């Protein structure tokens with residue numbers, strides 16, 4: 097329960113009673129985390145959570161292990177109970193409980209799943225084989241995209257960045273089988289080996305579909321050639337953080353200028369889209385290349401590509417040999433994980449994607465009382481107040497920009513716990529007989545659900561995460577922070593064990609602060625209080641923000657993540673700025689507590705020290721080297737040890753708390769320190 101203990105830290109709203117109770121118990125839990133033999137001035141991360149990490153090596157079934165997984169494990173146990181009860185019960189036809197029960201029974205019958213393999217998709221493969229023209233090819237691509245396959249490009253329906261009250265179709269780069277364009281283009285030994293392994297993986301999947309070995313190898317090379325062309329035309333991770341550059345409105349008639357080979361209106365219709373006037377094109381140059389590749393390459397090559405992408409989209413759900421081969425490459429080769437996770441956990445993940453809100457309703461009813469919701473709403477308000485005070489005295493910001501920033505902060509909306517309105521799954525037909533069929537229907541249902549939003553007013557009550565998710569987010573078009581219920585779970589832990597300093601340093605303060613400042617990071621600050629992409633910064637402030645952000649980019653960009661690989665300072669700057677903001681806002685809020693003022697040590701640590709230990713608990717995580725490399729190439733978040741040591745090394749209060757001095761590895765001189773907020 098040591099892991100579970102830490103998640104209690106999220107829950108607590110501090111009171112002086114709790115702080116008093118904590119005095120007796122604090123040694124007991126901090127000792128499970130802190131490695132007192134490590135030097136906080138040399139590597140604070142090791143010091144603060146090294147004991148726990150040593151005691152909890154990464155299980156063979158995991159690519160990483162830490163606080164988030166420990167919390168997730170607890171959520172899994174709760175969801176398992178919900179599913180087993182639903183499967184054993186006799187809920188009414190069409191009810192959510194019945195859908196959950198049927199989904200679960202079909203998913204857990206591993207023998208039936210393996211026997212069906214990808215056969216529920218036979219008709220789709222036959223359609224691919226029958227493609228005889230480029231128009232048919234595009235129609236087939238549209239069908240596969242609707243089923244969730246990443247064929248050629250991405251289509252998604254989302255709020256329009258410059259008109260947040262309406263919904264637009266977005267065309268985005270995509271079509272790759274490896275996680276990032278860099279995997280196709282990097283020339284180091286690891287990338288080269290990964291590409292070879294990938295081609296072999298594609299070949300093996302095609303063989304499982306029935307192709308002869310030589311044909312499968314040849315087709316896998318064709319897939320690689322097409323994807324490499326698409327990768328070359330794709331923007332880098334960091335470039336995708338520029339919302340202006342990703343916003344190119346075109347009339348549907350103009351799309352022909354980008355890619356004349358595509359009959360765009362027919363293509364949209366084949367995907368079930370209504371007639372459209374305009375679309376937002378994320379990366380026009382990508383679609384120029386996609387159109388050229390479609391035109392120049394023989395249809396037979398595209399058929400191989402589509403067979404692969406359809407199989408790839410469903411291999412993890414195909415059971416037996418498909419599932420094993422999919423894990424061999426994407427689990428073991430790509431992330432270094434030796435063993436598959438138990439089936440029941442993987443099936444919960446699958447169910448989460450297609451019935452997440454139905455699960456969420458039952459989850460919240462059982463595990464998230466109204467008092468918890470009220471408590472966290474209050475804490476969110478307090479952290480907003482702390483940021484308001486900080487904005488009010490920020491020395492580098494001019495008055496006009498400050499006024500606009502405060503207007504945006506005033507307009508910020510908070511969603512806590514669970515949505516006011518749940519998704520209605522009436523149209524999603526779940527069968528107890530085929531897991532793969534349920535996954536396919538669920539994906540089509542989701543696509544159609546999004547398509548139905550086109551032309552209607554935006555529903556701002558919607559959530560992008562389910563309540564049982566251990567995470568949180570800021571969403572620019574709604575200018576809102578969203579904090580799911582699972583952030584507050586308390587698995588059998590008495591919350592009196594945890595004191596204010598840890599609450600503020602861990603998630604209570606810093607996570608909320610982090611999400612709020614996303615509205616003001618390099619990307620979020622480009623959106624106004626209505627959620628529209630519109631400049632509101634005075635020029636001098638804009639220059640000063642960028643100068644300060646540059647310090648962050650360079651600081652993180654010079655940090656080694658794994659082996660020779662450094663953190664991508666550009667791509668991670670938004671998250672890093674939010675971390676730096678979250679920690680200072682939470683600190684401000686913490687200094688208002690009685691516990692801070694009294695300054696009593698608990699477990700041998702003064703309040704300021706415990707605050708920073710709390711911060712480290714939030715990012716307590718160890719990751720396999722392969723998975724860490726993948727993270728650096730695909731994730732906008734820095735590695736967890738960087739997320740701990742980076743922000744604290746910029747805080748004067750941290751230097752004071754642990755006596756960090758020139759010459760210490762954690763030391764940063766005043767002139768080197770990053771400070772945005």
Ligand SMILES: [Zn+2]
Nearest residue numbers: 610614671674
């Ligand atoms: Zn973030």
